[in-house]
Amino acid sequence: MIGPADEFHVFDTTLRDGAQREGIRYSVADKLAIARLLDDLGVDYVEGGWPGALPSDTEFFRRARAEIDFKNATLVAFGATRKVGRHVEDDPQVKALLDAETSALCLVAKSDVRHVERALRTTREENLAMIADTVSYGVAMGREVFLDCEHFFDGYRHDPGYAAAVVGTALEAGADVVVLCDTNGGMLPSDVRDTIAGLRERLGGQPRLGMHAQNDTSCAVANTITAVQAGVMHVQGTANGYGERPGNADLFAVLGNLALKLGLPVLPDGGLAKMTHVSHAIAEIANLAPDTHQAYVGHAAFAHKAGLHASAIKVDPELYNHVDPALVGNDMRVLVTEMAGRASIELKSAELGLDLTGRPDVSARVTERVKELEAAGWSFEAADASFELLVRDELGSPVPAPFTLESYRVIVEHREDGAVVSEATVKVGVRGERVIATAEGNGPVHALDSALRQALLPHHPGLAGVELADYKVRILAGSHGTAAVTRVLIGSSAGEREWTTVGVHENVVEASWHALVDALAFGLSREVGTT
Numbered sequence: 001m002i003g004p005a006d007e008f009h010v011f012d013t014t015l016r017d018g019a020q021r022e023g024i025r026y027s028v029a030d031k032l033a034i035a036r037l038l039d040d041l042g043v044d045y046v047e048g049g050w051p052g053a054l055p056s057d058t059e060f061f062r063r064a065r066a067e068i069d070f071k072n073a074t075l076v077a078f079g080a081t082r083k084v085g086r087h088v089e090d091d092p093q094v095k096a097l098l099d100a101e102t103s104a105l106c107l108v109a110k111s112d113v114r115h116v117e118r119a120l121r122t123t124r125e126e127n128l129a130m131i132a133d134t135v136s137y138g139v140a141m142g143r144e145v146f147l148d149c150e151h152f153f154d155g156y157r158h159d160p161g162y163a164a165a166v167v168g169t170a171l172e173a174g175a176d177v178v179v180l181c182d183t184n185g186g187m188l189p190s191d192v193r194d195t196i197a198g199l200r201e202r203l204g205g206q207p208r209l210g211m212h213a214q215n216d217t218s219c220a221v222a223n224t225i226t227a228v229q230a231g232v233m234h235v236q237g238t239a240n241g242y243g244e245r246p247g248n249a250d251l252f253a254v255l256g257n258l259a260l261k262l263g264l265p266v267l268p269d270g271g272l273a274k275m276t277h278v279s280h281a282i283a284e285i286a287n288l289a290p291d292t293h294q295a296y297v298g299h300a301a302f303a304h305k306a307g308l309h310a311s312a313i314k315v316d317p318e319l320y321n322h323v324d325p326a327l328v329g330n331d332m333r334v335l336v337t338e339m340a341g342r343a344s345i346e347l348k349s350a351e352l353g354l355d356l357t358g359r360p361d362v363s364a365r366v367t368e369r370v371k372e373l374e375a376a377g378w379s380f381e382a383a384d385a386s387f388e389l390l391v392r393d394e395l396g397s398p399v400p401a402p403f404t405l406e407s408y409r410v411i412v413e414h415r416e417d418g419a420v421v422s423e424a425t426v427k428v429g430v431r432g433e434r435v436i437a438t439a440e441g442n443g444p445v446h447a448l449d450s451a452l453r454q455a456l457l458p459h460h461p462g463l464a465g466v467e468l469a470d471y472k473v474r475i476l477a478g479s480h481g482t483a484a485v486t487r488v489l490i491g492s493s494a495g496e497r498e499w500t501t502v503g504v505h506e507n508v509v510e511a512s513w514h515a516l517v518d519a520l521a522f523g524l525s526r527e528v529g530t531t
C-alpha cells in the first residue's frame with residue numbers, strides 16, 4: 001500500500017503547530033534558526049507560521065526570504081480558507097498569506113459538518129465553496145497548495161459522505177495533497193486505518209493524501225505510521241512532538257520508523273544521523289529540557305541498566321538495541337546501578353577507558369561494592385566519576401588523594417540583622433605540610449569548598465580551573481529500621497569536561513564533603529595530573 005518513495009513528503013510544522021504548545025514563545029530569530037536546522041536535516045517542507053494572523057510570523061517570512069537559502073526544504077505559509085460570504089480576492093487573510101511570497105501554502109479547512117454549522121455558522125455548500133475558491137485561487141497564483149482537513153477523522157465518523165466531499169472538492173480544485181487531521185488527537189491506529197481505507201474506497205483512484213496527528217491518546221506517531229501503511233504520501237510532525245495540548249507526532253520518531261522500519265528514504269543521505277543533534281538544538285532554542293527518554297534521540301534511548309541486558313550486549317550490542325544508535329546520531333550507554341552484573345561493570349569501565357579484560361576478580365569485587373553501596377543509598381547511574389574512582393581503587397591504581405584530612409568544621413551563623421553566613425575551617429596535610437584554612441560562603445558546602453581550595457591551591461594550581469557546576473540533594477527514607485540518609489550529587493566542570501560525583505551520609509554536610517573531595521580528586525587526576 002505504501003506509495004512511490006520519490007513522491008513522499010516530510011512536512012514539518014514545528015514553527016506553526018509546534019509553537020502552539022503551552023510555554024513556547026519563539027522570537028523571529030529563534031524561528032530562523034529552527035528553519036535552518038530543519039532544512040539541514042533534510043525535510044521537504046517547513047511550515048513557518050501564519051502570516052497576517054501573527055505579526056511576528058509575517059516578519060519571519062520576510063526575513064526568511066532574505067536570509068535563508070534553503071537547500072532541501074520548501075517554506076510553507078499557513079492560513080485558513082476564505083471567510084464565509086467573502087470573495088477570495090478580497091479576503092485580507094488570504095492576501096496576507098500570498099504576500100508571504102512562499103511557493104507553497106497550507107490552508108486549514110473544516111471537514112466535520114458539526115464545525116461547519118456550529119463554529120463557522122454556515123452551510124455545508126458554502127464551506128465547500130470556501131475550500132474550492134481558496135485552493136483554486138492559490139493554484140492560480142502559482143502556489144503549491146496543501147489542504148489541512150481539520151477534525152477529519154471525527155467528521156468522517158459523524159458524516160463520512162460530507163468529510164469525503166471536502167477531500168474530493170479540494171483535490172478537484174487542484175490541491176497537491178489533502179491532509180487528514182486528527183485535530184482532537186483522539187484516534188487509535190485502527191480508526192486511522194479503517195477511515196483511510198473507507199475514504200479511498202469512496203474517492204477511488206490514487207488520491208494524494210497526508211496525515212496530521214495530534215497526540216492526545218499518545219498514538220500520534222503510531223497513527224502517522226498507520227496512515228502511511230494505509231497509503232498516505234505526506235506526513236506532518238513537529239520536532240520533539242511539540243504542539244497544541246499534549247502535542248503533535250514527534251517527527252524524529254516518525255522519521256526513524258519510516259526510514260529504519262519501513263525502508264522509506266525519507267531524508268537525504270546523512271540526514272537521519274543528524275536527528276539527535278537537531279532534536280536537542282531545537283529543545284535548547286525552545287528553552288525546554290530535552291526529553292531524556294524520547295525514542296531514537298533521547299539521551300537514554302539506548303541506555304541499558306539491567307545486568308542481563310549488558311551481559312548480552314557485551315557479546316553483541318544488536319541483541320538489545322532495536323537499531324544501531326549511530327544511525328540516528330545517538331550513542332549507547334551502560335548504566336551502573338544495583339541492577340548491574342559483571343558485564344555491566346566491564347562495559348561501563350571500558351566506556352571510561354578502564355580495561356577489565358582478564359580481571360574477573362576486579363569485576364566481581366566492583367559489582368559487589370556497587371550493589372552494597374547502592375543498597376545504602378549511593379547512586380552511580382549519574383556519577384561516572386565516583387564509579388571510575390571506585391574501579392581504579394579495586395584495580396590497585398587509585399587516584400591519589402590530593403590531601404589527608406585532619407578535621408573540618410563548619411558553622412552557620414544567623415546574625416541579628418537576618419543575614420545567614422557560613423564559615424568553614426579545614427585542617428589538612430598537603431605534601432607533608434599541615435595547612436589550616438578558613439573561608440566564608442553563602443552556604444556550608446560553598447564555605448567548605450572555598451576553604452579546601454584555599455588550602456590546596458598553592459600545591460595544586462590546576463584546581464583553579466575546576467568549578468562546581470551543580471549540586472543536588474535528596475533525602476532517602478531509611479528502610480528496614482535504618483535512619484534516613486542524604487544523597488548529594490555534585491556536578492563539576494573544567495572547560496568542556498564535566499563530571500559528577502556522589503556522597504551519602506546521614507549528615508548532609510558529610511555527604512557533601514564526600515562528593516566534594518571526590519570531585520576535586522577526580523578533577524586533578526584529569527586536568528593536571530596528580531603530582
Ligand SMILES: CC(=O)SCCNC(=O)CCNC(=O)[C@H](O)C(C)(C)COP(=O)(O)OP(=O)(O)OC[C@H]1O[C@@H](n2cnc3c(N)ncnc32)[C@H](O)[C@@H]1OP(=O)(O)O
Pocket residue numbers: 050052053054080081082083084108109110119120121130150183244
Ligand atoms: C487546528 C489548528 O490548530 S489550526 C491553527 C490555529 N492557529 C491559530 O488559531 C493561531 C493564530 N490565530 C489567530 O491569530 C487568530 O485566531 C486569527 C487571526 C486567525 C483570527 O482571529 P479573529 O479574526 O479575531 O477571529 P477568532 O480567532 O475569534 O475566530 C476565528 C474566525 O475564523 C473563522 N474560521 C475558523 N476556521 C476557519 C476556516 N478554516 N476558514 C475560514 N474561516 C475560519 C471562525 O469562524 C471565526 O470567524 P468569525 O470571526 O466570523 O467568528
Ligand SMILES: CC(=O)C(=O)O
Pocket residue numbers: 017108148149150151181182183184212214
Ligand atoms: C491543522 C491542525 O493543526 C489540526 O487540525 O490539528
